[in-house]
Amino acid sequence: MAHAAQVGLQDATSPIMEELITFHDHALMIIFLICFLVLYALFLTLTTKLTNTNISDAQEMETVWTILPAIILVLIALPSLRILYMTDEVNNPSLTIKSIGHQWYWTYEYTDYGGLIFNSYMLPPLFLEPGDLRLLDVDNRVVLPIEAPIRMMITSQDVLHSWAVPTLGLKTDAIPGRLNQTTFTATRPGVYYGQCSEICGANHSFMPIVLELIPLKIFEMGPVFTL
Amino acid sequence: MAAPPEPGEPEERKSLKLLGFLDVENTPCARHSILYGSLGSVVAGFGHFLFTSEIRRSCDVGVGGFILVTLGCWFHCRYNYAKQRIQERIAREEIKKKILYEGTHLDPERKHNGSSSN
Numbered sequence: 405m406a407h408a409a410q411v412g413l414q415d416a417t418s419p420i421m422e423e424l425i426t427f428h429d430h431a432l433m434i435i436f437l438i439c440f441l442v443l444y445a446l447f448l449t450l451t452t453k454l455t456n457t458n459i460s461d462a463q464e465m466e467t468v469w470t471i472l473p474a475i476i477l478v479l480i481a482l483p484s485l486r487i488l489y490m491t492d493e494v495n496n497p498s499l500t501i502k503s504i505g506h507q508w509y510w511t512y513e514y515t516d517y518g519g520l521i522f523n524s525y526m527l528p529p530l531f532l533e534p535g536d537l538r539l540l541d542v543d544n545r546v547v548l549p550i551e552a553p554i555r556m557m558i559t560s561q562d563v564l565h566s567w568a569v570p571t572l573g574l575k576t577d578a579i580p581g582r583l584n585q586t587t588f589t590a591t592r593p594g595v596y597y598g599q600c601s602e603i604c605g606a607n608h609s610f611m612p613i614v615l616e617l618i619p620l621k622i623f624e625m626g627p628v629f630t631l
Numbered sequence: 632m633a634a635p636p637e638p639g640e641p642e643e644r645k646s647l648k649l650l651g652f653l654d655v656e657n658t659p660c661a662r663h664s665i666l667y668g669s670l671g672s673v674v675a676g677f678g679h680f681l682f683t684s685e686i687r688r689s690c691d692v693g694v695g696g697f698i699l700v701t702l703g704c705w706f707h708c709r710y711n712y713a714k715q716r717i718q719e720r721i722a723r724e725e726i727k728k729k730i731l732y733e734g735t736h737l738d739p740e741r742k743h744n745g746s747s748s749n
Contacts, residue, residue, distance in 0.1 A: 412654065426713070429658045433705050436653040437698050444694050 405597040421573035497555035505565030505578035508607035545616040549623035566601035660708035671700030
């Protein structure tokens with residue numbers, strides 16, 4: 405989860421998120437250099453002694469400041485498109501979970517092995533145990549295995565919601581009447597948090613998502629099915 | 632930036648953010664590129680000044696040198712970092728396969744020895 409006043413991205417828990425962090429670093433370096441150049445140009449403008457206001461031709465400069473931004477955009481677009489297509493790769497998921505958004509909770513369906521369906525409500529502050537996270541912990545977590553491709557089918561029963569888990573690089577809209585799909589493979593076990601990311605009413609901020617990722621061996625023993 | 636480190640985990644370095652957003656300490660290759668860029672800027676700018684004695688133009692050359700050297704080091708370092716990550720991932724997969732299949736007909740070492748003896 406994010407800690408207080410965190411601005412940067414959370415540590416990656418999936419290969420796609422690792423790629424997104426790499427791309428973010430790459431874009432940020434280019435942005436930094438552009439900002440540096442602009443600040444320098446601003447400094448020069450403020451300290452110049454040149455005051456001729458009748459300059460009309462600057463063909464070379466205009467050529468440079470057209471071609472250079474085009475090159476910069478290509479340098480940013482190529483890795484971006486690579487990751488975009490990587491997120492759409494078909495990777496033969498081993499497990500499919502359906503996630504249904506409601507006002508204001510999530511329902512999860514494990515239909516691959518029997519018909520396990522449960523709701524996931526945020527824990528109200530009065531019900532928190534010491535160590536629980538306020539506004540993030542839920543009564544029933546989504547238990548999933550690591551190192552196995554998982555398919556999430558996301559939809560909504562009423563209004564728009566969005567199922568997001570930042571550490572996995574996931575954000576998929578839950579749209580009533582539509583089934584959206586996202587796949588991921590988690591690389592390390594742990595408990596990971598997300599929050600609804602599409603305004604959906606009074607308690608939009610109070611319908612979090614909690615994934616409990618466990619080793620495949622333990623998942624196969626069936627802890628999730630003893631609810 | 633993440634949760635406080637567990638005992639035994641290496642301490643995360645204190646972040647230094649250039650222009651308020653570029654975290655030089657915790658972004659791989661950033662510190663290395665900025666340092667080399669600064670060195671390149673000083674060398675280019677000062678060298679230009681020694682030859683021409685023009686201050687403003689030398690400053691422009693210095694800034695240009697900073698941008699070019701930083702970009703060059705950045706791409707070079709990120710390319711090597713990406714190669715290293717791929718090699719680490721391949722090594723991890725091979726170790727996992729070795730542990731899982733050791734002694735069976737799927738043992739990668741057996742397959743490798745079989746193909747080299749043929």
